[in-house]
Structures are given as structure tokens and as C-alpha cells.
Amino acid sequence: MPHEPKTDSPLIIDPATFGSGTGESMFDALLMHFSGTQTADDLDPRVVKALRAEFDRSEFFGQDMRRLWAMCERVVVKSGRIPGGQGKAINLLNLACGYCEEGAVLSAFWGRGGRRVRQFAMDLRHAEIDKARRRYTATERMFEAAGVRKIRRRDEGLDVEFIADDATHLAGYGEIPEHYDVVFIRHQNLWHDRAIWQRIYEFGLARIADNGLLLITSYFDREHLLALELIKSLGGEILVSERNLSSRELSYPGKSIDRHVAAIARQ
Numbered sequence: 001m002p003h004e005p006k007t008d009s010p011l012i013i014d015p016a017t018f019g020s021g022t023g024e025s026m027f028d029a030l031l032m033h034f035s036g037t038q039t040a041d042d043l044d045p046r047v048v049k050a051l052r053a054e055f056d057r058s059e060f061f062g063q064d065m066r067r068l069w070a071m072c073e074r075v076v077v078k079s080g081r082i083p084g085g086q087g088k089a090i091n092l093l094n095l096a097c098g099y100c101e102e103g104a105v106l107s108a109f110w111g112r113g114g115r116r117v118r119q120f121a122m123d124l125r126h127a128e129i130d131k132a133r134r135r136y137t138a139t140e141r142m143f144e145a146a147g148v149r150k151i152r153r154r155d156e157g158l159d160v161e162f163i164a165d166d167a168t169h170l171a172g173y174g175e176i177p178e179h180y181d182v183v184f185i186r187h188q189n190l191w192h193d194r195a196i197w198q199r200i201y202e203f204g205l206a207r208i209a210d211n212g213l214l215l216i217t218s219y220f221d222r223e224h225l226l227a228l229e230l231i232k233s234l235g236g237e238i239l240v241s242e243r244n245l246s247s248r249e250l251s252y253p254g255k256s257i258d259r260h261v262a263a264i265a266r267q
Contacts, residue, residue, distance in 0.1 A: 029108040034143040079263040083181035089116040097121040100132035129164040179209040224260040
């Protein structure tokens with residue numbers, strides 16, 4: 001029998017009740033996401049213990065993801081916005097997603113409180129999208145192997161729909177929403193091709209729903225500032241921009257994982 005959402009869980013993502021951003025809160029949210037709203041208290045303690053051990057050594061949920069979780073929580077709380085309001089579902093567009101390391105984490109992050117998250121992850125590169133699908137499937141299998149199998153209602157569809165195409169072609173994909181409560185761009189790459197990224201920013205801003213957010217992360221200090229300047233010129237309102245002081249440094253000078261995270265609204 002399908003598991004019904006817990007009636008005592010709030011369906012509002014309320015900044016005042018957001019968690020601490022720790023690895024444990026991320027684990028609990030992922031557990032609920034992949035088990036169909038079950039919590040640790042509903043499961044055999046041995047299953048939970050085994051999953052925690054697997055979670056700690058998993059390549060999918062290492063320190064980079066935990067830090068991203070904490071930073072998203074920080075900027076969303078500071079933005080003062082509650083994307084999706086009191087609705088029981090939230091639409092999320094993950095643009096230029098690459099192999100979408102963050103896919104499950106984003107769904108779990110926004111799905112707290114029993115919300116249904118419809119995530120659409122897009123990238124132009126077919127090879128990257130193929131890898132993203134395999135990564136997400138492998139994550140599901142990790143939970144299933146521990147005895148946690150998600151039971152989906154027939155009307156739920158896929159947790160994440162991966163699309164290899166230009167984002168401007170979204171309208172051609174059947175029942176895909178026109179607007180999104182959250183638009184997410186991880187490691188925006190303005191320096192790679194300013195004209196292309198301007199179109200991506202314009203598209204993302206145009207697709208933000210009322211009270212929604214555009215979230216971006218950046219590798220570099222200067223590139224992040226330039227991106228914010230361009231987004232402002234396109235009609236974006238920078239609500240919050242935070243430096244991730246725990247971001248992992250990379251080999252290139254001044255480059256680190258999710259070095260900056262910003263929350264942006266449409267003016």
C-alpha cells in the first residue's frame with residue numbers, strides 16, 4: 001500500500017523552521033525522498049544504520065554536497081522567500097545541469113515537509129545527461145539495496161526528468177511547466193561564452209514563478225560579481241549573495257566548488 005504523507009509535517013518551506021544544514025538533516029531529507037515520506041523512526045534501526053554508513057562513504061553525498069546544502073539553506077532563509085507558498089508541490093528547473101551531481105539533493109532539500117518536487121534537469125550535452133540519469137539511478141539503488149524502496153503513485157511520474165536540449169525548447173516537451181518555483185544553475189560559467197550565458201540568465205529569470213527564486217553558484221570571485229551585474233541588468237533582483245567559506249579549493253588559483261551562492265528574484 002502506498003505511504004501517505006504524514007499529516008503532522010508542515011507543507012510550507014518556512015525559513016523559520018529550516019534545519020541546521022548539517023549532514024544529518026540532509027540524510028534525513030534524502031531518506032524521506034527516496035522512501036516515499038518514511039522517516040528514520042518508521043524503519044528498522046539496522047537499515048538506518050547501514051544507510052548512514054553507506055551515505056558517509058558515498059561518492060554522491062560527500063562534503064561538497066553537504067556544503068552546498070548548507071549554503072542553499074543559508075541564502076534561502078536570508079532571502080525571506082518561500083517558493084511555492086503553501087502548495088503541496090514545487091516545480092524546479094535545473095539549468096546547464098551537467099551530470100547533475102546535485103539532483104537528488106535538490107529534490108530532498110525542497111521536498112522537506114512532504115512536498116512533491118518535480119525537477120527538470122537540462123543540459124545541451126547528451127553525454128552529460130546520460131551520465132546524470134545513471135547517477136540518479138545508482139543513488140536510488142543505494143537506498144533500495146538497504147531495504148528502502150520508494151512506492152510511487154501512478155500520477156507522480158519521475159522524480160527527475162532529464163532533458164538533453166536547449167532550455168529554450170522546453171515548451172515542446174509536453175506537460176512541462178511554463179514557470180518554476182525554483183530555477184537552479186550550479187557553477188554558472190559566464191567566462192565561457194557571455195552571449196550564451198546571457199540567454200540562459202534571461203530564460204531563467206523569465207521562468208521564475210511569483211515569489212520564486214533563481215539560485216546560482218560560481219567557481220570564481222570575479223566571475224560571480226560579473227554574473228550578478230549582468231543578471232541585474234536583465235531585471236534580476238539580488239536578494240542574497242554569500243561566500244562559501246568552506247568551499248573546496250581546486251587546482252586552478254582562486255577556483256573552488258560552489259565558492260559563491262546567490263538567491264535572485266525577478267523585479
